[in-house]
Structures are given as structure tokens and as C-alpha cells.
Amino acid sequence: MIILRYQPRQILIDIDTQRDLLVANGAASVYNHRKILANIHRVMAAARHNHIPTISTTQVYNPDYHSPGYCLAGTNGLKKLRYTVRDNCLCYPASDSADLPLDILDRYNQVVFCKRCEDPFEEPRLDRMLTGLRADELYLIGATAEGSVKATALGLLTRGKKVTVLTDVVGTRNRPAADRAFREMAAKGAILSKATEILGPSVLRIVHACPCKHCRMAGS
Template sequence: MSIPMVFFDIDTQVDFMLPEGNLYVPGAEKIIPNLVRLMSVARERDIPVVSSADAHSPDDPEFAIWPPHCVVGTPGQKRIPETQFEDATIVPCRPGAFTPPQRWIGQTILEKPTYDTADNPNFDAILKSLGNRRAVVFGVATEFCVRADALALRQREQAVDLVVDCIKAITEEGGQKALSELASSGVRMVTTEEVISAARG
């Protein structure tokens, strides 16, 4: 019997995904059709979706490096409609904000002020509650938050698949370097079609 999946949907928010966003990842909107396919199969097969969400204060120190983006309460901080479930559970970046569900289905959104979703103090409790699942990672940006989350999962001895046709990098060079590093860490490279075929088994 194959290991069940959990989808890790990384930072598919307006400020990153759309050309009008404050920190637009070039070409990110081109992965939206594959995001739609993955979210559809997640609903169809009851695959839990753990979504990361950048959540910054207006004076976040990160804005010394990057343009202001994903400020809490702004339109740019919202997920694009294609990756937002109506009944999503939001887990703020504070200790004790996560209550294990009776059954893992639907979307859980982890807020974070950094590249790494593991900086949300509820991250490890969520992984423990999910149990033995293969993590299927996709989203933006490849060389920053996608890389950080995939490595965080591997450091916790999690099996990780990276959906290579459902990610986008800020620069091609940075993206390729991240892919090489992730492959060396044991991340398996897969396509959207392969994930869907495996999910429908």
C-alpha cells in the first residue's frame, strides 16, 4: 500500500503570484492551471493541504531586503482564489494555536513572518498529527520559501516530492541551484500529472 500524501502549498498569495503583486515572481501565474488541478484532486481524494502564508507587519525588518509585501490585512496577502478553500483553518504564528483535527481533510493555513514555515511554532505538532505521509511540495518562490520548506521537511526525515511544473523561481539561476540542492537532500522531482495519477491510484 502506498504512503498517503499531504500537499504543501507554498505562498500562493496575490503579492507573489500575480503581475500586480508587490513581490511578483516572474511567470508565477503560469502555474495556476496546475495549482487548480492539484487542489481539485486534493478535494476529490481527501488529501490534506497545508498552505503557508507570508504574514508581515507593516514595519517588518524583512522590508529592508524586499519591497513591502503580504502585509496582514492587505489584498496582496490573500491567497489567489484557486488555492483558497472556503472552510480553511488558519494557524497563526504563535505557540498553541493548533488543535489537531479529528480527521485530516481540507486546508490548514500556517502563517509565518519568514521564508520557513517551520518558524511557525505549530509546524512540528502539525507534522506529528499528520502521521506518516509523503509531502508533495509546490508554489513559490523556488529558491526561497519552497526551498526552505522542502529542506525543513527533509531535516525531519519526511519523504518529499517537489512538483517541478508547479513551482516558479525569482531567477532561473537561483531556481536551478535550489533544485540541485533539494535533489541532493533526497527530494524527489515529480510532475503534476504524476502526482494526480498517484493520488487516483
Template sequence: MASGNMTRQPSPPRVFVDVDVQRDFCDETGALYVKGSPNALFRRLTEHAVARGIPIVGSVDSHAWDAWEFGSNDMPAPEGGKPGFPDHCVKGTPGWLKVEGTLPPRFRFIPNVPHAPIDTAVRELATGQTHGVYFEKEVYSLFANSVAEGFLRELSAALGGAPEFVVYGVATDYCVRAAALGLVQRGYRTTLLTDAVAGITEAGVAAALGEMQAAGVALTTASAVLG
């Protein structure tokens, strides 16, 4: 059962999608800091979701020390095009952790392994027993985690169908873009909070926003949602 002091969200339901709000991306000392990361807004959105009974579905970049995309090793890329990123979001390190204040009181992480069990996590999130579920991934898209697609399908059904997925996080022109496009391409009603994202380059952000809008992603602001 949901917590007795929780204000349940109105119908149709919303689901918040927290994309890669981790220290290596969002803190100025992080290995791949995204300039202008709106951490205060990320915290407010988490607080709002917990208070209103809005489920949070998130992604976390989650690497081993020898991840193929790191420039510090010779591990070949699976399809070529090794990006040579600095080591970042290595699981268990401080940079892998979520930004302070953006992890709700009750949460689960879903590992990036085939056939990870999801039934209990879906039920708990849909009923408010947990506040957030975070999918570990190694590349840009939330859907790179092999069980994410089935989880969202089951969660949508458990919430009564057709929830609005509200996306925020970093970086606009990479993982945020991938999450929003992945959602709308799978038929989900998807909204992006334009003031609760940050990107790598101005040109990249402009192109990503245009692509998302053309695909059917709605744009609004965190203040409109929080209000």
C-alpha cells in the same frame, strides 16, 4: 467524519504542501510577483486534493505594516542583513490573500504565535473535516511558525505514519526550497512538483533544485500526481 462524497486517498497517504500561493507573489500586479507562477496548476492541485481527501498544509507570508524586511521603514533586522523588500503580504491587504481558487472550502489559519493550539486542527485535517491548514510566517521557512513542527508530527501520526509530503508554490529558490529542505531534514518523505513552482532567477532555481535533490527530495510533476 469525512464528507460522504469524498474519495479518500490511497495508502500510504499524501499531504500537499502549498507554499505562499498569495496574490503579492503570484499575480502580475503583486508587490513581489514571481514571473511564471503556474496559478492554473495551483488551482487544479487544490481541486484534486479536496476531491481525493488529501490534506493540504500550507504557508502564507504574513507581515505587519512595519515588518523588518521592508525597505519602507527603519526597523532593524533581528540578525542584520535587512533585505529591503517592497511592502508585501501585509495581513488583511489584497496582496496577502491566497490566489483565487487555491483556498479550499474548509480551512484554518494558524497564527505565528507561540503555543497556538493545534490539537483540534490536526484532528479535523486528518479526518477530512477541514481540507487545509495554513501557517502564517514572517521569514522563508514554513517551520518559522513555532507550532508547525509539532503539527506535522501529530498529523503524520494521525494519518498512520510516513506520509508523502508533496511540495509546490513560490518561490523555488526561497520559500519552496526552505519548506522542502525543512521537511526532508526532519525525516519526512518529500516530493517537489517541478512544473508547479516558479523561481526568481534561473541560477537560483538550478542551485535550489540541486540542493534539494542532494538532500533527498524527490522530483516529479503535477501531471504525474494529478493523473
């Protein structure tokens, strides 16, 4: 007898895991970046291992036009952390088009969307992707808690999605603002969890993403 078991559909939402935000010498580096870098590495590896599709966002700004001074087009700081890019990945540059194949997540392991702002719902194609998502669980990681992660979580919750924020995989530049942001997400229905609760305790280890003293010492 064959029992058909329902497989819950999980999707990882990987938000702005870029060098300027997460590496010590980045233009707008988060607080406690070493722990966040190690946890991002762990969650990305788990997504790859468990075949969980990944939707990624990156900020990109024109240096000559209202730029915030980080994630500028043509700079190294704009780049995603190496281990946040999967094989079979498709990247959409920012544009005002909303064109998007319906089966995009069946064809690619990861789709990266560039955005010219923190709120992903201000980008037409990304809005369409996230609004149309069919999933039982969306796991959010990235940076920053008070910026893009909050905007992404609240937008998804408004659209009736089930959102879990992995708070130990979310970076911040302002701890009190991050705490307020997490409370606001929870009040709107987000589940706050931790990678260590889902994947078990981990030993911090070097992930070769950042050359600062603290990150180098983690591997010794």
C-alpha cells in the same frame, strides 16, 4: 473474503500561494506566473477530488517592522489565490504559541498557517505540525523555489519525511537560484516530479486569478 488494502497517506503542502507572489501585478511576482497559476489550480482540484488533506502556509508581515515589501498585513496582495482555499478550512494567525490539536487534519480539509518569515520551522505551531506529520508522501507546491519552498523541503527532509516537489507548480523570481535550489533539495533526498507526470498532460486554461494580458489571452 475482505482484503484490507493499505491506503498510502498523501498530504499536499501548499506554500505561500498568495497574490503578491503569483499574480502579474503582485509586489513580488514570480517568473512564468501564467503556467504556475494554471498548474496550482489543477493540483488543488486534484487534492479536493481525491480527499488529500492540505497544509498551507502564507507569509504575512507588519508593514512597520522589517517588512520585505510584499505580503503586508491589511493588503490585497497578502490574500491566497481564491482557488487555493478549500471548504472546511481552518486558519491560524502567526503567534508564538505551539498549541495544536493532534487530530487537526481529521477535522479539517485544510489548515492554513500564517508565518512571519519564509522558513516554516521558525514558527512554533507550524514546526510542530510539520515535525509531527505522519504521511507516506508529502507533495510540495507554491512559491518561491529559492525561498519558502526550499526552506520547507529541506526542513522536512532533515526530519526524515518523504518529500516530492512538483517543479512545474513552483514559481521563482530567479531561475538560476531556483535551479540551484531544486538540485539542493534533490541532493538531500527530495523527489523532483511534475504535476503533468502525475496528473497527465494538461491544456493551459484561464483560471481568472490574474488580469494581465497573457492570462486573459490563455482563455481565448
